Amino acid sequence: MKMRVLGIETSCDETGIALYDSKNGLIAHHIFSQESHQAYGGVVPELASRDHVHKVIPMIQTLLDETQLTINDIEGIAYTAGPGLAGALLVGATVAKGLAFALNIPSIGVHHLEGHLLAPMLEEERPCFPFLALLVSGGHTQLIKVTALGEYDILGESLDDAAGEAFDKTAKLLGLPYPGGPHLAALAKQGTPCFKLPRPLLAHGLDFSFSGLKTAVSQLIAKSPNDEQTKANIAASFEQAVVDTLIVKAVRAMEQIGFDQLVIAGGVGANLHLRQSMTALGKEKGFQIFYPRPSFCTDNGAMIAYAGCQRLLAGEQTHDLQVRARWPLDELCPPARILNAY
Ligand code: KG4
Numbered sequence: 001m002k003m004r005v006l007g008i009e010t011s012c013d014e015t016g017i018a019l020y021d022s023k024n025g026l027i028a029h030h031i032f033s034q035e036s037h038q039a040y041g042g043v044v045p046e047l048a049s050r051d052h053v054h055k056v057i058p059m060i061q062t063l064l065d066e067t068q069l070t071i072n073d074i075e076g077i078a079y080t081a082g083p084g085l086a087g088a089l090l091v092g093a094t095v096a097k098g099l100a101f102a103l104n105i106p107s108i109g110v111h112h113l114e115g116h117l118l119a120p121m122l123e124e125e126r127p128c129f130p131f132l133a134l135l136v137s138g139g140h141t142q143l144i145k146v147t148a149l150g151e152y153d154i155l156g157e158s159l160d161d162a163a164g165e166a167f168d169k170t171a172k173l174l175g176l177p178y179p180g181g182p183h184l185a186a187l188a189k190q191g192t193p194c195f196k197l198p199r200p201l202l203a204h205g206l207d208f209s210f211s212g213l214k215t216a217v218s219q220l221i222a223k224s225p226n227d228e229q230t231k232a233n234i235a236a237s238f239e240q241a242v243v244d245t246l247i248v249k250a251v252r253a254m255e256q257i258g259f260d261q262l263v264i265a266g267g268v269g270a271n272l273h274l275r276q277s278m279t280a281l282g283k284e285k286g287f288q289i290f291y292p293r294p295s296f297c298t299d300n301g302a303m304i305a306y307a308g309c310q311r312l313l314a315g316e317q318t319h320d321l322q323v324r325a326r327w328p329l330d331e332l333c334p335p336a337r338i339l340n341a342y
């Protein structure tokens, strides 16, 4: 069986629209990154919802025009149902449900993090189950044992700030614009990691903690000269501390469960230093490492179309219009089990 699925991502400040075909792969995708939040130094939920309202339908139309398809060529619709900003999620869910109802096709609410951790499946070099996923985004830092679609076992996670959140907060301390991660990474390239910063919880276990690191950076900034080179050195030292921590924990988890495939997913997965360091370590340890392309590490519609397509093909669909601002990943089930439950 094959299916052509429209993916809609509206969980935060990116509108992502994509068309995925289970036989021929990704047909096309577009991402619109909202800029209306920059003046506020963080995402303003109401502005995010409004921007999604303006963008979702025109972006679907553009995608169809570009691919010379019509609305009737869509066979299923996948939308992000959570976790995320409730209002923003509702925009995508409402468009998806309305369209699916009008076209008489199935629709499915996708878990945003399931989208992220399956994103490498959109690449030519893709993992097969089982694998370990290091999910590093703005809201989450988790090590997940992935045995099958919907079978996710969280082995470790951040006890406080997520890695992306730490990047964003540290970037703010350094006077960089929002979202700070990519700006901080660019500044770090100009510096050397010469400052000693803490690597909390490094010695034991699989959990993470990044809030102490951010505090240490704030103290370091307070006592350092305010020149560009010092700022770049602080950025490089911060990035090094995060990358070291992520690598040590990921390797510890890999060795604990005895897997040989590691997936790096989520926005921080776009970080070049992290990718290069992980690749080098993978070679040394004999792990195969898989990354989505950088534009599929951050939020996008393609990962939602892909994840939704897998579940739609397995016969699953969502009948209500509920979205979930909070939705623990390990509440998900494989599709077959959900089917049996009906
Ligand atoms: O996955 P994502 O797009 O959204 C969430 O689901 O949270 O991740 C966004 C996070 C932000 O914190 C952003 O600063 C960070 O990913 N990020 C990066 C880079 N690109 C995005 N952090 C470090 N280096 C990057 N190159």
Ligand code: ZN
Pocket: 112, 116, 137, 138, 266, 267, 298, 299
């Ligand atoms: Zn995300």
